[in-house]
Amino acid sequence: MGIWAAAMKLPAILLLVLILAPRGARSADLKPFVQEHRVGVTIENLRTPPGLRKDLVSGLTNRILIRLDLLQEGLPPTRKVGEITIRYDLWEETFSMDLRFDAALVSSAVFRRVDEVVSSLDHIKIPATFLPDPAARGARLMLRADVLFNPMDKERMDEIRKWVAQNSAPALSDPTNVRPGLSSPPPASASHALFNKIFEQYAAGASLAAAWQDSGTSTRFNLNELPAEPGQ
Amino acid sequence: MNGMTHSAMSAYDEWRRLKWTPSDIVSRKLSKTLSVLVLALTTGLCNLPAGAVESDAAPLVVQDIQCRGNVATACSFIRGHLYLTPGARLDENEVENAKLRLSALSNFKSVDIHLERGTEKGRVILVIEVAEADPLSYALVLGTSLRRNPDTQTVAARVGDHNLWGAGKTLDLLVVGDLELSHLANKEYATRLEYFDPQLFGSNRYFLATGGFYSGATTQSPFGGGAHDKGDGGVDLSFGRRLGSFSYATIGYRYVFNSDPNARFFNSPRRNHYLAFDGNLTTLTDSFSRVVLLTYGRNSEDDAAFPTRGWMVHVYDNWAPVEKQHSAGAEARITFPWGHGSYLTLQTRPFTDFNAPFDDDLGTSITYARSISTGGLFEGLQRGRWYVGPGFTVINHNHVEIGIKAGIRAETRHFGLVNLYVIGSHVAGASD
Numbered sequence: 101m102g103i104w105a106a107a108m109k110l111p112a113i114l115l116l117v118l119i120l121a122p123r124g125a126r127s128a129d130l131k132p133f134v135q136e137h138r139v140g141v142t143i144e145n146l147r148t149p150p151g152l153r154k155d156l157v158s159g160l161t162n163r164i165l166i167r168l169d170l171l172q173e174g175l176p177p178t179r180k181v182g183e184i185t186i187r188y189d190l191w192e193e194t195f196s197m198d199l200r201f202d203a204a205l206v207s208s209a210v211f212r213r214v215d216e217v218v219s220s221l222d223h224i225k226i227p228a229t230f231l232p233d234p235a236a237r238g239a240r241l242m243l244r245a246d247v248l249f250n251p252m253d254k255e256r257m258d259e260i261r262k263w264v265a266q267n268s269a270p271a272l273s274d275p276t277n278v279r280p281g282l283s284s285p286p287p288a289s290a291s292h293a294l295f296n297k298i299f300e301q302y303a304a305g306a307s308l309a310a311a312w313q314d315s316g317t318s319t320r321f322n323l324n325e326l327p328a329e330p331g332q
Numbered sequence: 333m334n335g336m337t338h339s340a341m342s343a344y345d346e347w348r349r350l351k352w353t354p355s356d357i358v359s360r361k362l363s364k365t366l367s368v369l370v371l372a373l374t375t376g377l378c379n380l381p382a383g384a385v386e387s388d389a390a391p392l393v394v395q396d397i398q399c400r401g402n403v404a405t406a407c408s409f410i411r412g413h414l415y416l417t418p419g420a421r422l423d424e425n426e427v428e429n430a431k432l433r434l435s436a437l438s439n440f441k442s443v444d445i446h447l448e449r450g451t452e453k454g455r456v457i458l459v460i461e462v463a464e465a466d467p468l469s470y471a472l473v474l475g476t477s478l479r480r481n482p483d484t485q486t487v488a489a490r491v492g493d494h495n496l497w498g499a500g501k502t503l504d505l506l507v508v509g510d511l512e513l514s515h516l517a518n519k520e521y522a523t524r525l526e527y528f529d530p531q532l533f534g535s536n537r538y539f540l541a542t543g544g545f546y547s548g549a550t551t552q553s554p555f556g557g558g559a560h561d562k563g564d565g566g567v568d569l570s571f572g573r574r575l576g577s578f579s580y581a582t583i584g585y586r587y588v589f590n591s592d593p594n595a596r597f598f599n600s601p602r603r604n605h606y607l608a609f610d611g612n613l614t615t616l617t618d619s620f621s622r623v624v625l626l627t628y629g630r631n632s633e634d635d636a637a638f639p640t641r642g643w644m645v646h647v648y649d650n651w652a653p654v655e656k657q658h659s660a661g662a663e664a665r666i667t668f669p670w671g672h673g674s675y676l677t678l679q680t681r682p683f684t685d686f687n688a689p690f691d692d693d694l695g696t697s698i699t700y701a702r703s704i705s706t707g708g709l710f711e712g713l714q715r716g717r718w719y720v721g722p723g724f725t726v727i728n729h730n731h732v733e734i735g736i737k738a739g740i741r742a743e744t745r746h747f748g749l750v751n752l753y754v755i756g757s758h759v760a761g762a763s764d
Contacts, residue, residue, distance in 0.1 A: 157446075158444075158446035159448070160424055160446065191449060256425070256428075256429065259429070
């Protein structure tokens with residue numbers, strides 16, 4: 101048994117070493133409100149990508165997809181999909197931000213400073229869009245949001261994956277890669293991690309994938325308990 | 333999914349289980365129609381500051397494409413992954429695709445693409461900014477093998493430079509050590525230094541691999557008389573050609589110095605085992621002194637260490653012309669998704685008796701693997717899977733070894749690829 105213990109000790113220690121200090125993960129806060137009998141929500145403390153500020157001034161369009169579900173007791177979830185697009189004008193040096201919900205333009209704004217954009221993303225107010233079933237009045241409700249930064253649809257992921265499969269074979273870094281064991285993998289890199297992150301979601305069957313996403317769930321609520329916002 | 337708590341997920345699943353009735357469908361449709369109307373009326377409710385103005389986005393034209401941050405990598409190589417040319421209208425989808433293509437390569441630590449102002453409004457310079465990755469890669473294995481006496485503890489390591497001379501060539505050093513658990517004096521090690529040119533003379537079709545190997549072993553006679561040391565090595569050289577997208581054929585030659593001509597007739601523990609390369613696979617096996625190596629195969633697996641789908645077949649013939657002996661065999665494997673984040677791998681290696689130096693297995697097996705979530709407790713992992721599965725090996729046509737293997741394979745941020753496994757078996761009909 102002593103030999104057994106010695107044999108198993110090393111893998112166990114190594115496994116512990118591999119698991120580095122965990123970092124706490126928080127998720128977005130959802131604060132629902134009611135407006136003319138409809139439910140809206142404010143998304144706060146959204147976890148944004150580390151490179152957001154750089155992305156915002158890249159001159160390329162940044163897209164943020166918001167999938168919002170109203171969960172109502174006794175009914176299937178009701179889903180609304182919104183999208184925020186942010187684009188930096190290289191000549192005017194301004195940021196234009198559009199919010200669309202269910203394909204309809206809800207608002208459009210221009211900012212002068214990147215801080216203003218980041219600040220607005222920390223407090224996204226989704227207009228009152230859900231109409232809870234009147235029959236279920238008094239029932240408990242819940243909101244859930246998935247926020248995906250620069251998402252990619254399955255069709256495009258298919259194309260990229262096919263490209264990678266076809267192009268990695270002729271440039272196979274090591275012919276011993278036939279074996280799926282420890283066959284001299286290419287060095288792990290952050291950029292490869294980005295690709296893997298997207299591909300893992302793709303492999304898991306996701307219709308949309310994103311290198312960065314956050315999600316949050318509101319507490320359960322009753323319509324009567326929500327703060328009322330003035331109507332338009 | 334980032335930020336999703338377990339309780340939130342459970343609550344969501346709970347809600348999803350609720351039933352859907354025809355009246356609900358009607359009310360949902362009505363609700364949707366009303367929602368659209370309300371949305372149109374509530375324009376401006378988003379928390380945007382006053383002074384918001386309408387934005388207009390004119391189409392942009394690519395004036396130039398530049399690379400930044402590349403030292404060992406040619407800009408033409410980087411630009412080749414972007415299917416846009418100067419003068420073309422900027423296609424942001426294509427820019428995103430190019431970023432992903434470049435990110436899929438191991439050459440770069442990071443890839444960023446941004447625009448800069450061109451000579452006039454509407455014309456942009458597309459800048460691809462890369463940080464080149466450390467070309468060194470590492471792999472580490474700890475495996476406990478409780479099969480076919482003696483039980484052994486395997487330690488293996490590999491370090492490779494994947495961008496030798498900045499030219500994409502590979503130099504790999506492999507070391508494997510086996511320690512007999514019940515008799516610690518008995519140990520064996522094998523080493524191999526290998527050079528691989530994936531694009532021989534710049535060709536996308538031809539590749540070359542050559543290496544030198546050396547193995548040593550210390551065995552203690554059970555009848556006393558002290559330890560016996562043995563050791564020898566050799567060299568090999570193989571040329572390969574890729575056929576189509578996923579197939580290959582290779583031809584090579586292996587020469588083993590001082591190999592005992594009768595080694596093939598010894599029992600396995602008495603043979604020297606080399607990290608021998610057959611043109612595509614590196615295996616821990618014995619060998620004749622002069623061997624012609626022929627292989628043919630196809631591999632469409634989408635990832636070497638963490639395949640999610642694809643299949644491979646590899647056939648080989650190690651021909652020893654002096655002894656007029658052939659050692660031929662085949663291996664086949666298929667991997668496919670099996671539920672969310674799970675994968676199933678079926679493998680068979682019906683004719684051969686070699687061991688995989690870095691990942692011992694039962695010749696024919698079915699393996700269930702599941703992805704490990706890399707957040708929270710497993711923040712130190714880039715990606716990982718645990719796996720488990722039964723298998724069997726037919727020994728000498730008259731015994732069947734039945735066993736199971738379980739382990740964890742992970743790509744770590746600091747230690748490279750790590751594989752920890754335990755494999756155990758029982759030989760049906762054997763006395764032990």
